[in-house]
Amino acid sequence: xxxxxxxxxxxxxxxxxxxxxxxxxxxxxxxxxxxxxxxxxxxxxxxxxxxxxxxxxxxxxxxxxxxxxxxxxxxxxxxxxxxxxxxxxxxxxxxxxxxxxxxxxxxxxxxxxxxxxxxxxxxxxxxxxxxxxxxxxxxxxxxxxxxxxxxxxxxxxxxxxxxxxxxxxxxxxxxxxxxxxxxxxxxxxxxxxxxxxxxxxxxxxxxxxxxxxxxxxxxxxxxxxxxxxxxxxxxxxxxxxxxxxxxxxxxxxxxxxxxxxxxxxxxxxxxxxxxxxxxxxxxxxxxxxxxxxxxxxxxxxxxxxxxxxxxxxxxxxxx
Amino acid sequence: xxxxxxxxxxxxxxxxxxxxxxxxxxxxxxxxxxxxxxxxxxxxxxxxxxxxxxxxxxxxxxxxxxxxxxxxxxxxxxxxxxxxxxxxxxxxxxxxxxxxxxxxxxxxxxxxxxxxxxxxxxxxxxxxxxxxxxxxxxxxxxxxxxxxxxxxxxxxxxxxxxxxxxxxxxxxxxxxxxxxxxxxxxxxxxxxxxxxxxxxxxxxxxxxxxxxxxxxxxxxxxxxxxxxxxxxxxxxxxxxxxxxxxxxxxxxxxxxxxxxxxxxxxxxxxxxxxxxxxxxxxxxxxxxxxxxxxxxxxxxxxxxxxxxxxxxxxxxxxxxxxxxxxxxxxxxxxxxxxxxxxxxxxxxxxxxxxxxxxxxxxxxxxxxxxxxxxxxxxxxxxxxxxxxxxxxxxxxxxxxxxxxxxxxxxxxxxxxxxxxxxxxxxxxxxxxxxx
Ligand code: SF4
Ligand code: SF4
Numbered sequence: 122x123x124x125x126x127x128x129x130x131x132x133x134x135x136x137x138x139x140x141x142x143x144x145x146x147x148x149x150x151x152x153x154x155x156x157x158x159x160x161x162x163x164x165x166x167x168x169x170x171x172x173x174x175x176x177x178x179x180x181x182x183x184x185x186x187x188x189x190x191x192x193x194x195x196x197x198x199x200x201x202x203x204x205x206x207x208x209x210x211x212x213x214x215x216x217x218x219x220x221x222x223x224x225x226x227x228x229x230x231x232x233x234x235x236x237x238x239x240x241x242x243x244x245x246x247x248x249x250x251x252x253x254x255x256x257x258x259x260x261x262x263x264x265x266x267x268x269x270x271x272x273x274x275x276x277x278x279x280x281x282x283x284x285x286x287x288x289x290x291x292x293x294x295x296x297x298x299x300x301x302x303x304x305x306x307x308x309x310x311x312x313x314x315x316x317x318x319x320x321x322x323x324x325x326x327x328x329x330x331x332x333x334x335x336x337x338x339x340x341x342x343x344x345x346x347x348x349x350x351x352x353x354x355x356x357x358x359x360x361x362x363x364x365x366x367x368x369x370x371x372x373x374x375x376x377x378x379x380x381x382x383x384x385x386x387x388x389x390x391x392x393x394x395x396x397x398x399x400x401x402x403x404x405x406x407x408x409x410x411x412x413x414x415x416x417x418x419x420x421x422x423x424x425x426x427x428x429x430x431x432x433x434x435x436x437x438x439x440x
Numbered sequence: 441x442x443x444x445x446x447x448x449x450x451x452x453x454x455x456x457x458x459x460x461x462x463x464x465x466x467x468x469x470x471x472x473x474x475x476x477x478x479x480x481x482x483x484x485x486x487x488x489x490x491x492x493x494x495x496x497x498x499x500x501x502x503x504x505x506x507x508x509x510x511x512x513x514x515x516x517x518x519x520x521x522x523x524x525x526x527x528x529x530x531x532x533x534x535x536x537x538x539x540x541x542x543x544x545x546x547x548x549x550x551x552x553x554x555x556x557x558x559x560x561x562x563x564x565x566x567x568x569x570x571x572x573x574x575x576x577x578x579x580x581x582x583x584x585x586x587x588x589x590x591x592x593x594x595x596x597x598x599x600x601x602x603x604x605x606x607x608x609x610x611x612x613x614x615x616x617x618x619x620x621x622x623x624x625x626x627x628x629x630x631x632x633x634x635x636x637x638x639x640x641x642x643x644x645x646x647x648x649x650x651x652x653x654x655x656x657x658x659x660x661x662x663x664x665x666x667x668x669x670x671x672x673x674x675x676x677x678x679x680x681x682x683x684x685x686x687x688x689x690x691x692x693x694x695x696x697x698x699x700x701x702x703x704x705x706x707x708x709x710x711x712x713x714x715x716x717x718x719x720x721x722x723x724x725x726x727x728x729x730x731x732x733x734x735x736x737x738x739x740x741x742x743x744x745x746x747x748x749x750x751x752x753x754x755x756x757x758x759x760x761x762x763x764x765x766x767x768x769x770x771x772x773x774x775x776x777x778x779x780x781x782x783x784x785x786x787x788x789x790x791x792x793x794x795x796x797x798x799x800x801x802x803x804x805x806x807x808x809x810x811x812x813x814x815x816x817x818x819x820x821x822x823x824x825x826x827x828x829x830x831x832x833x834x835x836x837x838x839x840x841x842x843x844x845x846x847x848x849x850x851x852x853x854x855x856x857x858x859x860x861x862x863x864x865x866x867x868x869x870x871x872x873x874x875x
Contacts, residue, residue, distance in 0.1 A: 126750055126751075126752065126769070126770070127752045127753065128750065128752075128753075128754055128755060128756055128766070128767070128768060128769065128770075129753050129754065129755040129766065129784075129786065129789055130755070130766045130767065130768055131755070131766055131789075131792065131852075131855075132852055132854060132858065133759075133761075133762060133763050133764055133765065133766075133841050133844075133854060133855075134761055134762040134763070134841035134842075134844050134845045134854060135755065135757050135761045135762075135764065135766065135782065135784060135789075136442065136609075136761040136762065136790075136845055137790035137844075137845055137847075137850065138442070138443055138444040139443040139444050139790070140444050140802070140846065140847075140848045142795065142798060142848055142849060145800075145848060195795070198795070237796070238796060239795065240796045240797050240798040240799050240849070241796065327446065331801070380798050380799045380800045380801075381798060381799045383799075384801075385799065385800075385801025385804045385805070385812075385814055386801075386804065386812075432810070432812065433810045434810065435809055435810045435836035436673075436677065436808070436809035436810060436811075436833075436836045436838065437677075437809075437835075437836050
């Protein structure tokens with residue numbers, strides 16, 4: 122019995138499917154590049170600057186918190202970088218550096234770390250930060266003003282402002298194909314529809330994000346926009362327009378699907394997504410805000426714990 | 441190791457091992473110089489020296505044992521093993537195993553005359569099969585048949601279920617018996633029915649063995665090939681649900697492995713106890729081989745047979761990859777319930793982490809018991825076991841280990857669950873003994 126051999130002893134199971142948080146973050150970052158690279162192409166080096174600063178500062182904030190709270194360094198899992206990337210994707214390319222750094226502070230520190238770090242945040246950190254910034258410095262995120270100095274070969278008015286101020290006929294001139302190809306102004310990584318959709322499909326197929334949420338979010342937008350459109354086609358733009366403008370696509374594939382703040386059961390996921398989509402259109406069409414995606418996502422984040430209670434009974438309990 | 445597939449959209453699937461059409465015959469492992477038996481109980485070590493004075497201790501160092509002799513520490517003990525060899529007891533010690541269980545380890549130096557030196561105890565009673573003498577002599581057979589369920593007057597047994605399926609991955613032991621020995625299973629089942637007076641016996645087999653099993657004339661049901669559908673708890677709930685409707689949870693069901701049933705049948709027919717365990721041995725390079733080993737053989741002997749060497753950091757697993765246990769030393773013996781032995785190289789081991797749950801929900805989607813593991817783990821990590829049991833269905837868990845297998849944070853979820861159950865159960869036991 123006195124062998125010197127030291128075997129590894131641990132609890133079952135002895136297999137693991139190989140998934141990890143870092144590979145999840147890597148995959149989402151990779152998919153987001155499909156939208157971010159065309160965005161950078163469109164807006165030039167300023168956009169590259171915003172994206173890199175955002176990612177770098179997000180990582181540094183998390184590092185700082187790790188340091189202050191004397192917890193193991195957690196930036197290796199890529200989650201901070203991911204938050205930085207998500208945040209940058211929503212920003213206009215002209216965002217000043219201090220706004221980017223403040224934003225990632227809100228996202229990483231207020232949005233995630235003070236709740237206890239990864240997995241404990243009730244809201245999507247990037248969305249929370251973006252909303253705080255929009256409420257504090259609204260002018261920075263008025264896309265029309267922010268991107269005034271750019272020359273585009275397409276109509277350079279933020280499409281959602283058009284529809285809000287002038288009704289549906291004003292946006293009829295915008296061909297959906299153009300919107301899909303990113304021929305609209307907006308956040309760095311939020312306008313290139315094809316890239317976002319490809320990235321989203323990739324993530325859904327690989328099981329990195331839950332397809333139920335993305336699909337039902339889009340379905341919610343489609344259904345709600347269609348209802349409005351049928352009721353008053355003069356005033357409200359059609360579903361195609363809503364699906365391809367503002368933060369809809371990035372919201373459906375990258376923001377609403379954030380793990381910690383979304384449900385995990387099948388029916389709750391559908392409710393969560395549908396509700397998010399419907400709220401988005403409601404806010405856009407009736408509310409005072411220009412885009413509703415961010416608020417809608419915060420609201421569904423809030424109801425997530427409640428809807429996620431709808432679930433099958435555990436084995437041996439009840440029928 | 442089965443990894444997540446590239447397309448992770450669908451629920452992850454783990455397929456049970458399917459026994460090969462051209463299955464190689466099991467390799468017989470030679471009788472070793474020593475065998476070791478771990479008996480699930482403990483005797484006060486001070487009694488060991490007390491020798492004859494302590495009247496209830498049956499065995500002591502230096503005693504001769506015969507092949508097939510019952511090895512129990514006290515004469516009223518329900519737990520015993522059967523010695524697969526004859527020889528002399530060289531050492532008796534106690535140790536504490538997984539989850540605080542006490543074991544007595546009995547080492548027997550084999551004298552090489554096992555075939556002549558046979559214990560006659562069972563032979564004397566085998567002409568008159570009964571539940572009592574089955575419990576008295578046969579619990580130590582390979583597959584570890586449990587006869588105690590028939591003696592529980594509060595929970596009368598309504599059905600005997602013979603598992604021709606293997607509960608954990610990689611194992612093919614029970615399938616082997618269904619495939620090659622269906623007649624012996626039938627004999628064993630008939631015998632069990634006779635001594636218990638229960639006529640309702642069901643044979644559970646994987647789909648690919650349905651035809652073979654059907655030829656025996658027994659009542660056959662199939663389970664599908666995805667883990668953990670062959671788990672006894674799920675078999676009870678899903679397959680037998682139609683059998684007796686609502687009362688299913690209250691009525692007792694006696695589970696026997698196909699291997700045990702064969703051994704029981706053979707024991708009564710021949711008067712001899714068959715004490716070789718059929719084990720699937722999985723080497724570091726993933727090769728699987730059925731081996732037939734005398735119960736009590738130390739793992740080292742099997743490793744030697746296959747020229748497998750162990751290095752620091754390797755892992756030796758008794759049982760399957762999902763539910764087995766890993767052991768500290770290659771001296772650990774093959775026991776009646778050891779279906780699989782897996783050797784993992786150091787670099788095949790995925791490290792577990794202490795990162796918090798990220799709420800990805802993978803565990804929830806695979807859990808066969810519909811437990812909200814993402815919620816449960818938060819309570820378990822905080823040590824709030826009672827809340828976990830009350831609000832988060834801790835005791836619905838059937839201990840399949842699937843949640844740990846898929847966990848993206850690599851949390852040892854299953855270990856937390858086992859620890860919580862163990863803690864609550866020992867608290868309850870302590871309360872009862874104080875009351
Ligand atoms: S071990 Fe995990 S997956 Fe299996 S039943 Fe228990 S909680 Fe569910
Ligand atoms: S698989 Fe792990 S990380 Fe994911 S929800 Fe379950 S316990 Fe949490």
